[in-house]
Amino acid sequence: MANTASARKRIRQTEKRTERNRARKSRVRTFLRKVELAIAGGDKNAAATAFQAAQPELQRAAGKGVFHANTVARKLSRLSARIKAIGASAQA
Template sequence: MANSASARKRVRQAAKSRQHNMSLRSKARTSMKKVITAIEAGDKKVAQELFQEMVPVVDAVARKGLYHKNKIARHKSRLNAKIKAMA
């Protein structure tokens, strides 16, 4: 356990930061899953709308360093390609 006051404060800060990061990461995952669900359902219009809502959410998460920017770019690219490939 942390002994000094500064170490105890860092433990508190880390816990608060971890909660915030988990919330943002969960929000990003949920937005991606919604797009995937719409694609699997075959609803192109809804998938496009959800994709447009997803992009700023995942970009913000990448900017904060919770996911690597290339990983987010890869997900956006693949989902967009799947949407465009829909009939």
């Protein structure tokens, strides 16, 4: 248990930060799920729209330190490639 005032304050700060980060992660996962569902449905326009909505959320999470920047870049790159492949597979 924390004995000093500064340690007690640190515990309070950590709890607040953890709660905020948990909410951010959940929000990002929700946006990613919408993109995944649109891709699974094969609707390229819906997937692109969902992707455009998800992109700033992911970037914001990276900026806040919730996700590593490279993780966000990797996820965006892979989702983008999958969305592009929807049109290619429909034409082929």
